[in-house]
Amino acid sequence: MAARLQIDWTRCDGHGLCAALLPDSIGRDDWGYPVLDERRLAGEPVAAVKRAVACCPALALRLERVPART
Amino acid sequence: MTAVLNSQRLVPVGYVGTPRLLRALDLLDPAEHLAAHGPLPVLDRAGLLGLLGAAPLAGRGGAGFPLAAKVRGLRAGPAPVVVVNGAEGEPVSAKDRALLGRAPHLVLDGAQLLAGAVGARSILVAVGDPALAGLLERVLAGRPRVSKLDVEVREVPDRFVTGEARALVSALNGGAALPPGRRVLPTEHGVGGRPTLVCNTETLAQLAVLARIGPAAFAATGTRGEPGTTLLTVTGAVANPGVLEVPLGTRLGDVAAAVGAQPSQAVVIGGYHGMWLRPAPKLELSRAGLARDGGTLGAGVVIFVGERTCPLGELTRVAGWLAGESARQCGPCTFGLPALAGELRRLAGGTPVKRNALRMADLVTGRGACAHPDGAARFIRSALGQLTEELQLHQAYGSCRRSDLGQLATTRTVW
Numbered sequence: 001m002a003a004r005l006q007i008d009w010t011r012c013d014g015h016g017l018c019a020a021l022l023p024d025s026i027g028r029d030d031w032g033y034p035v036l037d038e039r040r041l042a043g044e045p046v047a048a049v050k051r052a053v054a055c056c057p058a059l060a061l062r063l064e065r066v067p068a069r070t
Numbered sequence: 071m072t073a074v075l076n077s078q079r080l081v082p083v084g085y086v087g088t089p090r091l092l093r094a095l096d097l098l099d100p101a102e103h104l105a106a107h108g109p110l111p112v113l114d115r116a117g118l119l120g121l122l123g124a125a126p127l128a129g130r131g132g133a134g135f136p137l138a139a140k141v142r143g144l145r146a147g148p149a150p151v152v153v154v155n156g157a158e159g160e161p162v163s164a165k166d167r168a169l170l171g172r173a174p175h176l177v178l179d180g181a182q183l184l185a186g187a188v189g190a191r192s193i194l195v196a197v198g199d200p201a202l203a204g205l206l207e208r209v210l211a212g213r214p215r216v217s218k219l220d221v222e223v224r225e226v227p228d229r230f231v232t233g234e235a236r237a238l239v240s241a242l243n244g245g246a247a248l249p250p251g252r253r254v255l256p257t258e259h260g261v262g263g264r265p266t267l268v269c270n271t272e273t274l275a276q277l278a279v280l281a282r283i284g285p286a287a288f289a290a291t292g293t294r295g296e297p298g299t300t301l302l303t304v305t306g307a308v309a310n311p312g313v314l315e316v317p318l319g320t321r322l323g324d325v326a327a328a329v330g331a332q333p334s335q336a337v338v339i340g341g342y343h344g345m346w347l348r349p350a351p352k353l354e355l356s357r358a359g360l361a362r363d364g365g366t367l368g369a370g371v372v373i374f375v376g377e378r379t380c381p382l383g384e385l386t387r388v389a390g391w392l393a394g395e396s397a398r399q400c401g402p403c404t405f406g407l408p409a410l411a412g413e414l415r416r417l418a419g420g421t422p423v424k425r426n427a428l429r430m431a432d433l434v435t436g437r438g439a440c441a442h443p444d445g446a447a448r449f450i451r452s453a454l455g456q457l458t459e460e461l462q463l464h465q466a467y468g469s470c471r472r473s474d475l476g477q478l479a480t481t482r483t484v485w
Binding site: 007008009010011012013014029030031032033035060 | 250251252399400401402403405406409430433437438439
């Protein structure tokens, strides 16, 4: 996927929906905040990642395009 | 012209080699300043970039970002704004207040030259110290005005994160002095939405010197990749703490001799977002020299940790202070830094939790809107790497029989 999941840490409250929706690539730290596994995330279907973005109750997730390497 | 009285406490200064920024101090009358330094050249954008191409000038606020790249990154269109970043939030650092308090015209010269070259109509001088703001108001009142250029002093909250460029822009825009959650570059959308150059106080003073003496003379000292001098704030177990101007690449041993440093267990370089290093006299104080040891020059804070203090006690206190300086915007920093400080307290009490402390340092890294958790984690990780024997003592006896002498100051140093 040529996009990266970005977290706005000032918004994230650690609700944990993203981790529940993408359990293989998003874990949670000692306080419930998401811990991204970038490598595994890159293998997730874009639709699944988009669903996690849309479901975040704090609107803290964003898919950001990664400029193509030249 | 009425005389401007300097009622500030004067930060003690010294130098290794020949000083440039600290050459003619306390000349608050602009005519006396010009007589000492010579007239200020006027440059256009191409002239400025040519100058910076011949003598690269890295920002002196901590990140070391090249000034030329910042200028090139300005969004085209509306007239830019120049911000003098004098929000020196690091409690030990005094170089910005030394410059603004003792050589204010040199800093204003640099800002004026930069504003002229990029077509800015407004310069904002941001400082956290009310007395310094008052002094700068009086200095500005006595300085000849430049047509179509407004210069204003703005007082901003005196705390650690205020100096972060985006937090400072937010404060100058009337918001909280906190970094925003989304990446917004001040060079694109800064003060009032205008493209904005946020420059450290020293960077601007260096620019004023570079423009006057030219790139060849500027590069006559320093290293090949990092020409010129730099300001250090040197404290801790030293006889004469203060701000030193040294050629880039100066050895730690020469700095130790200049300030009368006592025998030391470690040296902290780059402040509380910096690193603990072995106090090797040959350590080269430049960005490249410190990078070889995994360190950073940061904003130039050098603290000697003497042999009579408990370094783990010093570290634990600073870790608590760093946790308290969290802006509490981002969860991993809000909860992670206090938890990390708690693990250090347990370590000092002899509980073997080093691995968990390192795990928490990793956990906060890269997970915030600004670099505060990253810097704090780097500082603590490097200390734990240096203090192996100290940790063994605490684990075996519950202490090292020394107490925390407060050599790593966590309140503003009064000079």
